[in-house]
Amino acid sequence: METNVETSAAVRVDGLRQRYGDFEAVAGISFDVAAGELFALLGTNGAGKTTTMETLEGHRAVHEGTVRVLGHDPHRERRRVRPRIGIMLQDGGFFADLTVAETVEHWRGFTPAARGRDEAIGMAGLAEKAGVRVRQLSGGQKRRLDLALALLGRPAVLFLDEPTSGMDPEARRETWRTVRDVVAGGTTVLLTTHYLEEAEHLADRLAILHRGRIEASGTVGEVVAGHGDRITFRLPERLRVAELPELSGARADISVDGGHTVATYTVNDVGLQAGLYALLRWADEQDVRLDGLRARSASLEDVFLRTAEGATR
Amino acid sequence: MNPAAVLRVARLDLTLLWRNRTALFTVVGLPVLFAGMLVPMRGQEIDGVDGALLQGTGHLGFFLVFAVFMNLVNVFTARREDRTLKRLRGTALTDAEITGGSILTATAMYAVQALALLAVLGAAMGGRLPADPVLVLAGLAGGVAVFATLAFAVSGITPNAELAQLTVLPIMFGCMLGAGVMFPMDGLPEWLQRICWFVPLSPVVEIVRTGYFGQDFVHGAGHASLAFGEGWLACVRSFLVLIFWAALGRALATRWFRWEPRHA
Numbered sequence: 001m002e003t004n005v006e007t008s009a010a011v012r013v014d015g016l017r018q019r020y021g022d023f024e025a026v027a028g029i030s031f032d033v034a035a036g037e038l039f040a041l042l043g044t045n046g047a048g049k050t051t052t053m054e055t056l057e058g059h060r061a062v063h064e065g066t067v068r069v070l071g072h073d074p075h076r077e078r079r080r081v082r083p084r085i086g087i088m089l090q091d092g093g094f095f096a097d098l099t100v101a102e103t104v105e106h107w108r109g110f111t112p113a114a115r116g117r118d119e120a121i122g123m124a125g126l127a128e129k130a131g132v133r134v135r136q137l138s139g140g141q142k143r144r145l146d147l148a149l150a151l152l153g154r155p156a157v158l159f160l161d162e163p164t165s166g167m168d169p170e171a172r173r174e175t176w177r178t179v180r181d182v183v184a185g186g187t188t189v190l191l192t193t194h195y196l197e198e199a200e201h202l203a204d205r206l207a208i209l210h211r212g213r214i215e216a217s218g219t220v221g222e223v224v225a226g227h228g229d230r231i232t233f234r235l236p237e238r239l240r241v242a243e244l245p246e247l248s249g250a251r252a253d254i255s256v257d258g259g260h261t262v263a264t265y266t267v268n269d270v271g272l273q274a275g276l277y278a279l280l281r282w283a284d285e286q287d288v289r290l291d292g293l294r295a296r297s298a299s300l301e302d303v304f305l306r307t308a309e310g311a312t313r
Numbered sequence: 314m315n316p317a318a319v320l321r322v323a324r325l326d327l328t329l330l331w332r333n334r335t336a337l338f339t340v341v342g343l344p345v346l347f348a349g350m351l352v353p354m355r356g357q358e359i360d361g362v363d364g365a366l367l368q369g370t371g372h373l374g375f376f377l378v379f380a381v382f383m384n385l386v387n388v389f390t391a392r393r394e395d396r397t398l399k400r401l402r403g404t405a406l407t408d409a410e411i412t413g414g415s416i417l418t419a420t421a422m423y424a425v426q427a428l429a430l431l432a433v434l435g436a437a438m439g440g441r442l443p444a445d446p447v448l449v450l451a452g453l454a455g456g457v458a459v460f461a462t463l464a465f466a467v468s469g470i471t472p473n474a475e476l477a478q479l480t481v482l483p484i485m486f487g488c489m490l491g492a493g494v495m496f497p498m499d500g501l502p503e504w505l506q507r508i509c510w511f512v513p514l515s516p517v518v519e520i521v522r523t524g525y526f527g528q529d530f531v532h533g534a535g536h537a538s539l540a541f542g543e544g545w546l547a548c549v550r551s552f553l554v555l556i557f558w559a560a561l562g563r564a565l566a567t568r569w570f571r572w573e574p575r576h577a
Contacts (some may be wrong), residue, residue, distance in 0.1 A: 007339065020357075046437070059399070059402070059572075059573075078407075079407060082403075082404070082405045083405040087403035089396070089400060089403060090398060091396055093395035093396035093399070093400055093454055094397065094400070095325075095329055095397055096327060096395075097332035097333065098329070098332075102328070106321070106324075106325045106328075107404065108319060109318075109320070109321035109324075110322075110404040110405060110406050111404060111405055134544070153405065206553075291410040
């Protein structure tokens with residue numbers, strides 16, 4: 001019996017655990033991806049991204065927990081799920097002796113209601129390479145061909161495992177445009193990437209995985225919020241560290257950078273605006289000049305790096 | 314399993330086989346070489362029949378080792394390691410359609426060889442039409458099933474495509490020497506003959522010769538003539554051995570066959 005909740009989420013992961021022998025690659029994660037949404041899984045190598053993707057693609061059985069794609073178990077009900085999903089593998093091989101056009105042509109035979117050959121080759125941006133053997137394509141061109149094959153059957157759910165690795169910036173932009181078009185057309189996309197910029201550009205929501213667990217998830221704004229909004233300035237010569245104020249409970253971290261003593265406040269709790277106001281009022285009252293004053297919100301990169309560092313400590 | 318999908322996979326396999334010269338030589342070149350070896354045997358009587366025909370009917374079975382067994386071990390090992398099996402599995406194709414397409418191509422290649430060999434035997438070696446063509450066909454079909462399942466199993470324990478040249482050798486040599494392809498087994502000690510019954514190719518060769526010559530090639534020397542239909546009775550043991558190998562091959566394939574490299 002499927003409830004409405006189950007059918008409204010295109011992808012549902014609940015308490016997923018995956019083990020390889022003693023090693024737990026995925027240690028109990030849960031998330032939903034709504035229909036038409038682009039959800040990004042971020043993480044360092046070995047964080048569990050690819051294992052999660054391969055489980056959702058139906059390549060491996062679940063050890064513990066449940067996963068549903070379009071309301072079905074992707075492994076046990078592979079035949080119901082596969083015709084409606086598109087998969088771009090991180091390390092899927094090609095038949096090197098086939099040309100681009102032959103590859104697309106054979107794959108059209110394996111795909112119900114497939115796009116036309118020329119349309120697919122056009123999507124890959126390989127119209128001029130149609131007669132070239134796949135072994136002669138560059139890494140980036142192979143990724144583009146891979147994407148076109150994944151999109152061949154106009155899938156309801158598209159899995160992209162590091163889709164732009166090995167691409168030059170132009171090809172990456174081109175790929176992003178294709179992915180955005182697909183999402184605009186109503187396709188649900190699950191994407192893994194090393195490139196935080198990519199997630200910031202494309203993702204409606206994202207999750208940061210580390211050692212098999214979700215460390216943070218939500219929209220980019222939500223994930224970044226409260227993760228290190230920072231105010232920094234150079235410590236004025238005539239002040240001692242002890243004389244620096246508390247900003248709503250936050251104390252300054254002192255570091256030395258380029259011969260200067262630098263004070264850094266992390267104002268997660270009060271936020272950048274209130275913290276900055278308190279600091280400037282204090283400076284006004286003390287009549288000190290704050291050189292090199294900078295205030296900046298955390299970026300996804302800050303959150304990501306902190307997550308990665310957090311566990312190596 | 315959708316037959317049209319199987320055919321589309323088979324078409325892909327055929328294209329790839331044509332592009333891969335090494336594989337093409339295994340499937341086409343080796344049989345031609347072996348067929349050439351029949352020429353000097355012509356007219357020499359062995360075991361009560363013409364030597365070229367005796368070996369030729371042995372080759373009819375033995376070609377299964379090239380076209381079906383070695384070919385499929387190569388195909389599945391190479392595709393597993395270069396991740397094309399995984400890619401195929403990412404399409405709407407079912408597992409049975411993916412493997413069925415490759416088996417179909419291998420079987421078709423084998424069928425072409427078998428027909429060509431029968432034609433050569435008939436036209437140039439003084440051969441005949443098989444006494445019981447259905448029995449011959451049943452033996453060969455059983456052989457395809459056995460060697461296809463063995464190929465699945467062996468590909469699972471073959472680390473990469475280069476090593477496939479080695480891992481196929483025990484079964485290849487076992488079949489070449491122990492199944493009576495080149496020479497009759499009657500001269501061997503009794504205990505060794507009994508062991509040779511259980512070489513996977515032996516039942517195929519026994520059934521094919523019995524069906525081809527219309528004589529009993531299962532139960533030792535003598536090779537009594539059989540009336541039409543009696544060949545099936547003579548081959549009961551052979552069919553049982555075939556079923557045993559198909560079941561064992563299937564069990565090993567289920568245990569060993571893998572779709573992805575071990576350290577994916």
